Amino acid sequence: MSELKTPIYLDYSATTPVDPRVAKKMMRYLTPDGVFGNPASRSHSFGWESDNAVTEARANVAALINADPREIVWTSGATESDNLAIKGAAHFNQRRGKHIITMKTEHKAVLDSCRQLEREGYEITYLDPQANGLLDLKAFKAVIRDDTTLASIMHVNNEIGVIQDIKAIGEICRENKIIFHVDAAQSAGKVPIDMDNLKVDLMSFSAHKIYGPKGIGALYVRRKPRIRIEAQMHGGGHERGMRSGTLATHQIVGMGEAFRLAKEEMAKDNERLMTLRTRLLDGFRDMEEVYVNGDLEQRVAGNLNISFNHVEGESLMMSLKDLAVSSGSACTSASLEPSYVLRALGRNDELAHSSLRFTLGRFSTEEEVDHAIKETRKAVEKLRDLSPLWDMYKEGIDLSSIEWAAH
Amino acid sequence: MAYGNKVIDHYENPRNVGILDKDAKNIGTGMVGAPACGDVMKLQIEVDDDGIIKDAKFKTYGCGSAIASSSLLTEWVKGKTLDEAKEIKNTDIAKELELPPVKVHCSVLAEDAIKAAIDDFQSKQ
Numbered sequence: 001m002s003e004l005k006t007p008i009y010l011d012y013s014a015t016t017p018v019d020p021r022v023a024k025k026m027m028r029y030l031t032p033d034g035v036f037g038n039p040a041s042r043s044h045s046f047g048w049e050s051d052n053a054v055t056e057a058r059a060n061v062a063a064l065i066n067a068d069p070r071e072i073v074w075t076s077g078a079t080e081s082d083n084l085a086i087k088g089a090a091h092f093n094q095r096r097g098k099h100i101i102t103m104k105t106e107h108k109a110v111l112d113s114c115r116q117l118e119r120e121g122y123e124i125t126y127l128d129p130q131a132n133g134l135l136d137l138k139a140f141k142a143v144i145r146d147d148t149t150l151a152s153i154m155h156v157n158n159e160i161g162v163i164q165d166i167k168a169i170g171e172i173c174r175e176n177k178i179i180f181h182v183d184a185a186q187s188a189g190k191v192p193i194d195m196d197n198l199k200v201d202l203m204s205f206s207a208h209k210i211y212g213p214k215g216i217g218a219l220y221v222r223r224k225p226r227i228r229i230e231a232q233m234h235g236g237g238h239e240r241g242m243r244s245g246t247l248a249t250h251q252i253v254g255m256g257e258a259f260r261l262a263k264e265e266m267a268k269d270n271e272r273l274m275t276l277r278t279r280l281l282d283g284f285r286d287m288e289e290v291y292v293n294g295d296l297e298q299r300v301a302g303n304l305n306i307s308f309n310h311v312e313g314e315s316l317m318m319s320l321k322d323l324a325v326s327s328g329s330a331c332t333s334a335s336l337e338p339s340y341v342l343r344a345l346g347r348n349d350e351l352a353h354s355s356l357r358f359t360l361g362r363f364s365t366e367e368e369v370d371h372a373i374k375e376t377r378k379a380v381e382k383l384r385d386l387s388p389l390w391d392m393y394k395e396g397i398d399l400s401s402i403e404w405a406a407h
Numbered sequence: 408m409a410y411g412n413k414v415i416d417h418y419e420n421p422r423n424v425g426i427l428d429k430d431a432k433n434i435g436t437g438m439v440g441a442p443a444c445g446d447v448m449k450l451q452i453e454v455d456d457d458g459i460i461k462d463a464k465f466k467t468y469g470c471g472s473a474i475a476s477s478s479l480l481t482e483w484v485k486g487k488t489l490d491e492a493k494e495i496k497n498t499d500i501a502k503e504l505e506l507p508p509v510k511v512h513c514s515v516l517a518e519d520a521i522k523a524a525i526d527d528f529q530s531k532q
């Protein structure tokens with residue numbers, strides 16, 4: 001048995017380590033004896049070699065999603081891609097209309113881009129998910145208007161890991177001449193994506209969620225039919241004018257290599273992750289008052305978001321000294337509000353406060369999962385012994401029948 | 408969230424966890440907070456004939472600072488008269504536990520809990 005190293009990283013949705021194979025390749029694009037030239041330099045081999053590296057990386061990113069390399073625009077990450085896609089498409093098409101549809105469970109990069117557009121006079125519809133986290137297509141159709149120009153629906157949710165049916169949503173959008181943006185930061189390399197098969201017009205990617213470096217991402221911009229967006233970053237006219245700024249060769253090479261490896265290893269990784277996640281969930285199955293948040297079937301393999309009722313998430317994490325996980329509870333400052341994603345599912349606030357998110361990844365092991373189960377069970381038992389709500393539950397008192405003094 | 412040593416100590420070794428008979432005449436029970444807000448504190452005191460708090464027990468659902476605040480409070484109130492216990496201020500708790508500003512509400516809840524327990528005891532007399 002190998003030595004178990006702690007703390008154990010179980011927060012792969014927050015970020016992943018760079019795969020050593022990726023890091024090794026990146027190192028060759030930095031130092032004086034490496035390929036450090038500016039890819040935009042046309043007059044010497046330093047520039048040409050860098051440009052070749054960028055071209056190869058672009059092809060690798062495009063290949064993972066079966067796109068044309070010319071449809072890939074480099075950005076600093078999915079946050080920037082979301083901003084560029086949403087504001088860029090909304091601005092470019094404002095004469096056609098100013099109504100946008102999105103969901104309450106989107107990442108803040110999408111929601112806050114929409115908020116900004118609201119300040120500029122756009123109207124946004126924020127749809128509730130169903131209780132399992134998935135979009136109700138009928139509800140989506142029902143809010144489409146003549147002046148709807150853009151819809152932004154994420155592929156995989158970062159908190160609960162549910163997979164939206166972007167194929168079906170794309171069909172609806174195309175029929176209604178709505179530009180469709182998808183935030184795929186959490187799905188690339190985890191769920192097969194085939195742009196030939198999807199009526200998605202804009203798609204956001206990030207490298208650091210799939211074993212590439214932080215600070216680099218991409219926006220897919222469809223060529224057929226051609227989607228036009230207004231640049232948000234102005235300058236030297238890089239990336240066909242859509243995003244100026246000297247290309248970060250080493251970052252781009254890292255993202256390209258990460259995407260290449262993802263294409264090769266996705267099927268194998270997913271199979272392993274599914275086994276590990278099932279093992280993790282099975283480790284909690286016999287406990288009372290445990291709830292999985294979000295649909296368990298339409299879900300990426302590495303995600304388990306689970307609530308241990310009557311135990312508060314932040315104190316739970318405090319007990320899990322050997323585990324790096326995250327919680328939907330936010331017992332801080334002015335905002336005592338738990339995760340907006342869990343609330344949007346219609347989960348009561350107490351269950352949202354009691355949630356933990358385990359996200360497994362390429363370097364997770366069976367031993368780590370077993371240790372996580374042991375630690376979590378111990379902590380939940382300890383905190384339930386401390387919890388007045390647990391006592392009341394055990395006495396058969398309906399907690400919702402009590403008038404609590406909100407504070 | 409990084410916690411101070413005192414919070415961690417109380418969290419890991421909570422003092423006076425337990426339940427007293429809430430129907431007994433010499434017991435006062437205070438339960439404050441709300442599950443939806445992420446913390447509920449239940450504090451119980453046992454008061455002797457001289458009006459001195461002989462024993463105190465707590466159960467808390469909440470973050471580490473909430474648990475530590477209630478644990479510390481049970482230590483402080485034991486041996487005090489009801490009037491002395493009423494004088495305990497949330498700022499004293501926050502200071503002793505070195506709570507960061509975002510966690511001060513936990514100490515406020517603890518102050519509310521002892522006041523509620525004393526009220527409950529007095530209403531029974």
Ligand SMILES: Cc1ncc(COP(=O)(O)O)c(C=O)c1O
Binds near residue numbers: 077206
């Ligand atoms: C769904 C989703 N969108 C966008 C982002 C932001 O990505 P980045 O860190 O590359 O800006 C993240 C990661 O936090 C995410 O999970």
